Amino acid sequence: MTREHLVDMVSQGVVTPTGLISHGRGEAFDYLMGERTIGPAEEAERAAAAMLLEAENPVICVNGNAAALDPKGLIAIAEAVPAKVEVNLFHRTPERMEAVISLLEAEGAKGVLGRVPEERIPGLDHDRALCTREGIWSSDVILVPIEDGDRAEALIAMGKKVISIDINPLSRTSRVATVPICDEISRATANILRFVEELKDDRSARLKILDGFSNRECLRATVDSICGSLKAEFE
Amino acid sequence: MTREHLVDMVSQGVVTPTGLISHGRGEAFDYLMGERTIGPAEEAERAAAAMLLEAENPVICVNGNAAALDPKGLIAIAEAVPAKVEVNLFHRTPERMEAVISLLEAEGAKGVLGRVPEERIPGLDHDRALCTREGIWSSDVILVPIEDGDRAEALIAMGKKVISIDINPLSRTSRVATVPICDEISRATANILRFVEELKDDRSARLKILDGFSNRECLRATVDSICGSLKAEFE
Secondary structure: OHHHHHHHHHHOOOOOHHHHHHHHHHHHHHHHOOOOOOHHHHHHHHHHHHHHHHOOOEEEEEOHHHHHHOHHHHHHHHHHOOOEEEEOOOOOOHHHHHHHHHHHHHOOOOOOEOOOOOEEOOOOOHHHHEEOOOOHHHOOEEEEEOOOHHHHHHHHHOOOEEEEEOOOOOOHHHHHOOEEEOOOHHHHHHHHHHHHHHHOOOHHHHHHHHHOOOHHHHHHHHHHHHHHHHHHHOO | OHHHHHHHHHHOOOOOHHHHHHHHHHHHHHHHOOOOOOHHHHHHHHHHHHHHHHOOOEEEEEOHHHHHHOHHHHHHHHHHOOOEEEEOOOOOOHHHHHHHHHHHHHOOOOOOEOOOOOEEOOOOOHHHHEEOOOOHHHOOEEEEEOOOHHHHHHHHHOOOEEEEEOOOOOOHHHHHOOEEEOOOHHHHHHHHHHHHHHHOOOHHHHHHHHHOOOHHHHHHHHHHHHHHHHHHHOO
């Protein structure tokens, strides 16, 4: 069903054909994780909620695949934190920007940023660098679902804290992210939302969670979990 | 480059949009293997060559993704063994059949089967079951690159020996195949071709290789190899 929906989203101009290949890569990792949230992902989701709540200007960055796969989840987090939503496309054309923003607005998003970018993310070429001053440019914490490695690195280089949702623990995005969530996007947003509610009024819990979180430990535990399941298949 | 080629092949009607998602899944496993042929895959490629040479009526089954990714490699094996080539599509339409067969013929394939199917593979619904009497129907050994699990199972149920090229060691295809090759298709065909040349005049070597081959041991070693590389990333 998700596959058919994505193919449909290609014909609507939201997802690119290479976005389908990228989705397939994600499916493979989801398969390796048994299509469930593994322990280390849940810890990252908890840390993500804490980090979003602690932020001065949190922004949720949305691309075509993210908008196609889980608009409601991303919008719900934006409302709960609250955080801004900015559309930022790897293959940017005015038509795709409009298609993605319209889709989010149709799902209930308010004040979606990205139509009129005044700034550029340093170190990125072409239109991939474009962003708004109010959103990505001035954000301190940014949630990037299904982001490419170049952009994740460029955001880190700008001094931002980056929360990634990328199910591949070996990707450049997962390696450079401050908080790498290795989970399928809909499960990730549902969990982040739950933790946002839990941590909303508990600043000391938030600080403790953030203090104890390590990218490297999280990714190592993710790989251990995947290998445990893999090996169990042929015991 | 491969991604752009595949997207181009969608517009030519050879690959379907869901074929792009399937390719992405393969990319993820290739990534986990370090984009190289791992030891267990090479052993399976050797066994595949031996099995093709021992066959009475070996057939190479080609679908859209296989034709788009490695027509030359598949045709070279067909000539070297020799084996017949039959096009067999999951999403079958007359136009796609013609597009895939024409592509193979343009790459030099002779006598490609599939245009006029007289038989059906038992247990499969719709047009996916269609096959020719001269080819798949009467084959004893069949090489299926990038096959879906249903069809691989149905071919096994017909009593055929199935050699799969499917980079995912956990897929149903890999689990049911007589010889599961977990490798990227171009590397797999290059290696099979090399082993066909090596084993062409050595029947006793072929029988020894086939006698010592085990699907389960091969898949277990594949998973061990993947986990070894994964864990090494975060040592």
